Amino acid sequence: MTTQLVNDIFIEQAAVTAPQTPKKRFDAIGVLGPLTVFGLFLALWYGGRLLLKPYKRFVLPPPHRIFTQGFGDKIVREKILAATWLDVQVAVVGLGIAIILGMFIAIVMAQSRTLERSFYPYFVALQAIPILTISPLIGSILGYAKSPRIFVTVIITIFPIIANTLFGLRGVEDGYHDLFTLHGVGRWRRLLTLQLPAASPSIFTGFRISAGLAVIGAIVGDVFYRQGDAGLGLLVDVYNSRLRGPATWACIITAAALGLIFFGFFSVLKGKFVDVWNETKS
Amino acid sequence: MSPPSVKSAVPPALTFSDLSKVFPDGTHAVEEASFSVSPGEFVSIIGPSGCGKSTLLKMASGLTDISGGTIDVDRNSIGYVFQDATLLPWRTVQKNVELFAELHKRPAGDIKRLAAEAIELVGLKGFENKYPKSLSGGMKMRASLARSLTLSPKVFLFDEPFGAIDEITRDRLNTELMQLFVRNKFAGLFITHSISEAVYLSTRVLVMSARPGRIIAEFEVPFEYPRTQSIRYTPEFAVITGQVNDALHEAYAPIRKAFGDTQTSGQTTDPITGRLGASNRLPGGKR
Numbered sequence: 001m002t003t004q005l006v007n008d009i010f011i012e013q014a015a016v017t018a019p020q021t022p023k024k025r026f027d028a029i030g031v032l033g034p035l036t037v038f039g040l041f042l043a044l045w046y047g048g049r050l051l052l053k054p055y056k057r058f059v060l061p062p063p064h065r066i067f068t069q070g071f072g073d074k075i076v077r078e079k080i081l082a083a084t085w086l087d088v089q090v091a092v093v094g095l096g097i098a099i100i101l102g103m104f105i106a107i108v109m110a111q112s113r114t115l116e117r118s119f120y121p122y123f124v125a126l127q128a129i130p131i132l133t134i135s136p137l138i139g140s141i142l143g144y145a146k147s148p149r150i151f152v153t154v155i156i157t158i159f160p161i162i163a164n165t166l167f168g169l170r171g172v173e174d175g176y177h178d179l180f181t182l183h184g185v186g187r188w189r190r191l192l193t194l195q196l197p198a199a200s201p202s203i204f205t206g207f208r209i210s211a212g213l214a215v216i217g218a219i220v221g222d223v224f225y226r227q228g229d230a231g232l233g234l235l236v237d238v239y240n241s242r243l244r245g246p247a248t249w250a251c252i253i254t255a256a257a258l259g260l261i262f263f264g265f266f267s268v269l270k271g272k273f274v275d276v277w278n279e280t281k282s
Numbered sequence: 283m284s285p286p287s288v289k290s291a292v293p294p295a296l297t298f299s300d301l302s303k304v305f306p307d308g309t310h311a312v313e314e315a316s317f318s319v320s321p322g323e324f325v326s327i328i329g330p331s332g333c334g335k336s337t338l339l340k341m342a343s344g345l346t347d348i349s350g351g352t353i354d355v356d357r358n359s360i361g362y363v364f365q366d367a368t369l370l371p372w373r374t375v376q377k378n379v380e381l382f383a384e385l386h387k388r389p390a391g392d393i394k395r396l397a398a399e400a401i402e403l404v405g406l407k408g409f410e411n412k413y414p415k416s417l418s419g420g421m422k423m424r425a426s427l428a429r430s431l432t433l434s435p436k437v438f439l440f441d442e443p444f445g446a447i448d449e450i451t452r453d454r455l456n457t458e459l460m461q462l463f464v465r466n467k468f469a470g471l472f473i474t475h476s477i478s479e480a481v482y483l484s485t486r487v488l489v490m491s492a493r494p495g496r497i498i499a500e501f502e503v504p505f506e507y508p509r510t511q512s513i514r515y516t517p518e519f520a521v522i523t524g525q526v527n528d529a530l531h532e533a534y535a536p537i538r539k540a541f542g543d544t545q546t547s548g549q550t551t552d553p554i555t556g557r558l559g560a561s562n563r564l565p566g567g568k569r
Contacts, residue, residue: 176368181345182343182345182360182362185385194370276413278415
């Protein structure tokens, strides 16, 4: 009996210490917590809509109708798919341009304090311009189809990329620069083997922020520039004006999902290329 | 190997002549430092914080300009180990050790081989694919040493490499560094704040004064290489560390004066010869 007990204790200890990679235990709080909040949210929604005056209730359709009358409706579904595809194109092209251009600008500015001091204030100013105020101008120049939407996306997404890349490139400690100076390493090589890898955690942070913004940029662009195919922004506007609550919400949910996917994509990349070696988690 | 006698026969790999450094803000960091280090010699410099010890190494390597005097050294054959291991965190141990050979555009096969040899030498075999974040402070320092070893420099500059490492690991790294020195016979110039470390490792110990840094004393350390940890507990070792300590006390004099401390240097006498501890000091502290 006693021996049995002792054995049990030892076996239990062995079970605790033995596995190198501990089995993932069911994370009760991590799963049940958000589920509970989601349940509460739905309850509030169902209840809350009853507080609205009847003629306004189209704004908050019962959630299940978003699926039956929104995503469930074949025409609505096809329109949302087409609009989403268009926004994906605008967001990807816009973000791509912002990444290439933004990193180029940051790298150039990192080469000299004079350049940085001369140009940086204007990028801050660019960031500060409310996009609404210049959207008519953009339309006059680029028209009202796809290219102004891409332009708006670039303007919205480029600043976080410039700022984070520059911050990362500038943040390389002197000790590392000394090390490379000792071995006679030139500007270009230093950039590629030292500065860019050292800046990569910060650069990826910029990518993630801008990825989320790219979707916003594409959708804001839809609302302003209405020629050609409709994006989600225009679709929301149209459905809402026709009092089609479920279809409106189907668009909103799709847009939110799109933003999450963009953000998630760069989070995964960061995990793969940066988090494996980076000591400070962000 | 008997360093003191060999020293005169081998031409120095590193020579400082009347070296001075004045920073743009007027700080006089180093004043007329003259000494040389030959291959197979290991010289330690010990002195108050901020006395210009690191500046001396930076001038030797070319990282900092010199204000006066001359330095004679082959800049293409310098190994420089910083207090911080300065490993690139995004590279594995293997890739970090390969860095210098890679920067000097050695053939790919050589790079791999040199790195593998150096990793084996510092005892990091099996850790090649680890990232620096998963290494202890001592292991990072070993990787840093290995990185410098790949190019087999004739002159090795160490700027307090073990300053941030616990004493037990530090003693072990001291022994390993001493073995590397015996094996490669480079000219070593080592900055430290630890008297015991300086005496254990060195053929000579130089004491530098507070700013402006001058070499005020020089001690020969007569122990044969390879040395063992046990020499740290011999009377001879205690005598030399005592002497260095006295000289260091003097090095701090200007600082003590600034704080109004009038106490004079407590001199130790050699229990064997009865000589006064600081007898080895250079006449007038270099001129």
